[in-house]
Each structure stands twice: as C-alpha cells, then as structure tokens.
Amino acid sequence: MAMTSMNALALCTCLCATVLQAAGHARQSPAAPQFDGGKAYDHVRAMVGFGPRPAGSPALEDTRKYIRAQMTALGLKTEDQAFDVNTPVGRLHMVNLRTTIAGTRPERLLITGHYDTKLYREFRFVGANDGGSSAALLIELARVLKARKNLWTIELVWFDGEEATLPDWGTGTDHTYGSRYYAETAKKTGDLAKIKALILVDMIGDRDLNIRRETYSTSWMTDAIWSTARELGYGQYFPNDGMAVEDDHMPFLNVGLQAVDIIDLDYAPWHTAGDTLDKVSARSIEMVGRTLVASLPKIESKLAAGSK
Ligand SMILES: [Zn+2]
Secondary structure (H helix, E strand, C coil), rough: CCCHHHHHHHHHHHHHHHHHHHHHHHHHCCCCCCCCCHHHHHHHHHHHHCCCCCCCCHHHHHHHHHHHHHHCCCCCEEEEEEEEEECCCCCEEEEEEEEEEECEEEEEEEEEEEECCCCCCCCCCCCHHHHHHHHHHHHHHHHHHCCCCCCEEEEEEEEECCCCCCCCCCCCCCCCCHHHHHHHHHHCCCCHHHHHEEEECCCEECCCCCCEECCCCCCHHHHHHHHHHHHHHCCCHCCCCEECCCCCCCCHHHCCCCEEEEEEECCCCCCCCCCCCHCCCCHHHHHHHHHHHHHHHHHHHHCCCCCC
C-alpha cells in the first residue's frame, strides 16, 4: 500500500508540473479565440430588444450605441459615416458604422452587413435574422479578428438603409442607401483604390441554414468560402446551386470591386412578423462565422497574388 501511495504522489507531482507548464505556455501564446455563436446570439437578442429598427428611428440609434459600446469594450474605435438622404418616406438621417482592425498591409478588406430592419407600419417587424444576424456576426467577428494576424487591414462596416422604405424592392434606388453612399463616396475621394475586396453577410442566422452561391458575386471568392465550408464539415449548409440576389455588394461590384454575398434567402419568415429570435440559431451564425474566418487565408493570398 505504501508503494502505491508513493506512486500516486509521484504521479500527482508529475501531473501538477505538466499542468503548470501548460499554463505557462498558454500565457506565452494564448490560443486564438474561436468564433462563438452563443456570443453572437446574445448580440441578436440585445438588438431585437430595441424593437423595430428602421433607418432614421430612435431604436436604430440605440443599436448604434450598442455596437459602439461592444467595439469600445474590445479596445476598438468606431467611426460614423453619416449622411442625409431623400427616400419615398421623407428625408432620413443614416449612419454607416466603421471599425478598423489592423493588418500587416494598409489596404483594406471590407467585411460588411446591414443593421437596419425593414419599415413596416402594419405589423411589428423586429428582424432577428434580417438585420439582426448580420449585425451580430460582425460584432463577434471583431473579437476574433482583433486577436488574429491579418494580412490586409480589416474594416468592418455596418450598413444603414439596406432595406427599401416602400414594401417592394422595386427597380429604382429605394434600397441599399448605406452601401451606395459608401461606394460612391469611396469612388469620388479615391479611397476605392485602397480597398482590396468586400465580403457581405446577410440573413445568416436561419435555424434551417441553406446558403446558395450568390451569382453576381466574384466567383473565386465564393469558391474560397464554399470550399472552406466543406473542409469544416458544413458542406450541407452551403449547397452549390446558384441564386442571384441584389444586396449591399452590388454598389461595390458596380464600381469595379471584387465582392461576395453570403446570404440565405430561403427563409420562410422573411419580411414577416415571424422574423423573431426563435427562428435564429447560435449554431447557424457560428458556422458562417467560423467559415468566414477560416476562409480568410485563402482570400488574403489570392488578393496578394492579384486575383481577378
Ligand atoms: Zn430584408
């Protein structure tokens, strides 16, 4: 018995030393944080809690305050790109929010999504997935990318005014106000030359995730993301069939930038009172977030090689 006790003591000492060593090692090189769907879901819940958040509303200002506070807590600065614009429902004040995360190179990779929700007067529309999920993904992405060694400087952009103010999207310009303002301003000022490409996420929180390839998107960027989803075991959620969707990436494609839209438009409660928190899952946002982060090395190296 004594021998066993001695052995046990020796084993304990050995294990303790190993644990201490591991802890010491962990302090020297902390593991990169993984994209956490639970944290992203908490952000969706918080924003849905502000109520309907159409462009120009006090609830959207509350949303901006929330996003800015999240970035401040990460030690990141948020800049407003504010503008006033005439819409079919009157002149509205809109604000794109921009947060920059340092990279080795100064040229920027834009990672974007909209944070406004569609205006409905006849029912209460809180846009948990449509508006909430994209805004939340960007917040959680900031936490992950701040700890990553990024080749290109990352600029996260929360676009205002993606939604049409009228019930229908239509053929005119009553939509994508924030992204059009950003792209047109960047073209005018010459800032466009400092942007390498754009990644857009929209409606990526659906419990029943089904993200088709968006066919206006730059195909090598879609390839990079869809192949990464397969490598991570998420292939069934990223089918290879295509679907054309007009979204916030269009103004950037129109000024000659490379861009990809990650969107699940196969969503039954889309633009209905049913787009509520229970239709969104932490797991769906997490799969998209992890796919996006894991695809960055491919996208960075392709951009460095001058892919078109
Ligand atoms: Zn929408």
